[in-house]
Amino acid sequence: MRSGPTWGRMAMGSEEWPEVRLRDLVDERGISYGIVQPGVACDDGVPFVRVNNLQEGRIVTDEVKRVAPEIEAKYGRTRLRGGEVLVSLVGSLGQTAIVPPRLRGWNVARAVAVVPVRRDIGADWVAYALQSPGLQHRMRARATTTVQATLNLQDVRELPIPLPAKSERDKAASVLRALDDKIALNRLMNLTLESIARAVFESWFVDFDPVRGKMEGGEVGLPPDLASCIPDGFEEFRGRSVPRGWPVAPLGLHVATQRGLSYTGAGLSAEGVPMHNLNSILEGGGHKPDGMKYYNGEFDERREVVRGDVLVANTEQGHERRLIGFACLVPSLHGEIGIFSHHLFRLRPLPQSPLSAAYVCYLLNSGGVHAEVSGYATGTTVNTLPKDALERPLVVVPPIPLIKAFTDLAVHAAALEEALVLQSRSLAATRDELLPRLLSGPLGPNARAFVEEAVS
Numbered sequence: 001m002r003s004g005p006t007w008g009r010m011a012m013g014s015e016e017w018p019e020v021r022l023r024d025l026v027d028e029r030g031i032s033y034g035i036v037q038p039g040v041a042c043d044d045g046v047p048f049v050r051v052n053n054l055q056e057g058r059i060v061t062d063e064v065k066r067v068a069p070e071i072e073a074k075y076g077r078t079r080l081r082g083g084e085v086l087v088s089l090v091g092s093l094g095q096t097a098i099v100p101p102r103l104r105g106w107n108v109a110r111a112v113a114v115v116p117v118r119r120d121i122g123a124d125w126v127a128y129a130l131q132s133p134g135l136q137h138r139m140r141a142r143a144t145t146t147v148q149a150t151l152n153l154q155d156v157r158e159l160p161i162p163l164p165a166k167s168e169r170d171k172a173a174s175v176l177r178a179l180d181d182k183i184a185l186n187r188l189m190n191l192t193l194e195s196i197a198r199a200v201f202e203s204w205f206v207d208f209d210p211v212r213g214k215m216e217g218g219e220v221g222l223p224p225d226l227a228s229c230i231p232d233g234f235e236e237f238r239g240r241s242v243p244r245g246w247p248v249a250p251l252g253l254h255v256a257t258q259r260g261l262s263y264t265g266a267g268l269s270a271e272g273v274p275m276h277n278l279n280s281i282l283e284g285g286g287h288k289p290d291g292m293k294y295y296n297g298e299f300d301e302r303r304e305v306v307r308g309d310v311l312v313a314n315t316e317q318g319h320e321r322r323l324i325g326f327a328c329l330v331p332s333l334h335g336e337i338g339i340f341s342h343h344l345f346r347l348r349p350l351p352q353s354p355l356s357a358a359y360v361c362y363l364l365n366s367g368g369v370h371a372e373v374s375g376y377a378t379g380t381t382v383n384t385l386p387k388d389a390l391e392r393p394l395v396v397v398p399p400i401p402l403i404k405a406f407t408d409l410a411v412h413a414a415a416l417e418e419a420l421v422l423q424s425r426s427l428a429a430t431r432d433e434l435l436p437r438l439l440s441g442p443l444g445p446n447a448r449a450f451v452e453e454a455v456s
Helices: 069-078 123-131 133-142 153-157 166-206 209-215 357-364 367-374 400-440 447-455
Strands: 010-012 015-017 019-021 046-049 065-067 085-088 096-098 112-115 160-162 234-237 240-243 248-250 255-259 268-276 293-295 304-306 310-313 315-317 327-329 337-340 344-349 382-384 394-396
Touching: 046 069, 065 069, 085 123, 096 123, 112 153, 123 133, 123 160, 123 166, 123 400, 133 153, 133 400, 166 209, 166 357, 166 400, 310 357, 327 357, 344 357, 357 367, 357 400
Parallel strands: 268 337
Antiparallel strands: 010 015, 019 160, 046 065, 085 096, 085 112, 234 240, 248 394, 255 344, 268 293, 304 337, 310 327, 310 344, 315 382
């Protein structure tokens, strides 16, 4: 592929692949952007896709806005049917995703273009072409930057798409899709591992299902050595029922809490010490592998983190409490030593405490404790969490064998998650390397075998 803002014509051996303007590859709806003024959020309205829903070639629907039906009705042209390619026009330019059938009937925001690719062309081929380095460069070069980067819809319509024979398009898209499907499967497996660990924690230490099972004379669902730790009833402690004989104490008696490093932008760089920050924690808890920054300034050991430390978000824009108070465990993905920013607290169990880091992390992400901790947050525009919010909650301290059994499960799940993240990174690198090659020439005879080996 030729470098630079335009592609030229794509070589295929001694032949050339013709280029066709994107506007000529769509159906009768044409290329349009969506809802300009969605008005006040409407809980029972029509959901619509925004730029922040386009992530890594897919549409993430964890956080969705809705628009009143009477407003959405004015934008029937961009009402989704499934199979369209979406392209972000504002901010994070050139993010693309194909609309899955389950989003049929949704709409899109003004900052998202709907590209209804004809079936005979293939949405996969067009989406991958738009992700190619050449077209990504072209979109960024054509963007205006008055307030934030914005791509004109007319420039999108004029984007040159290489158009080889359908057999070549299908082969190339199939190879790239196999890699993306494996990455998506890894992501789903990670979500499953995390949900299993959370479900076990909730069952054992929030709902106290084993205690209720023993109290009712049934099976506790645990091996004999753990079952022997389970009492056969509850007792009252300050208006709440806790397993009989299990101590209750302020979390501050079990953990040491440290605020992170205050820094300026001058200390940030493309390389340096990995710095966990607010973007390193997922809404609802858990670690975000791609949310790291890198720091080249000075810091002391109080701001260091190692694998297994607990990090807690202490800042959030707004008051929805989707992030503030939630925790993650530091993985080993970024090396042995890192640092953490002032938007986070680091928690470490004290030497004399029976609580493990994994137990503390899942405890903070459980509903009741998170509600109590985040309830201490204050602020007008920006919500902030004081240090003692993590020290005040009264927590149940289970027997050590139960804590250890859960910790072993959580640590094993975290190790599997890290391995899948690393594999996905390798697959993504393979895809990104293959992408311009497959879009600029015929599929080599070994490409399919190479991909099959990569995803196995």
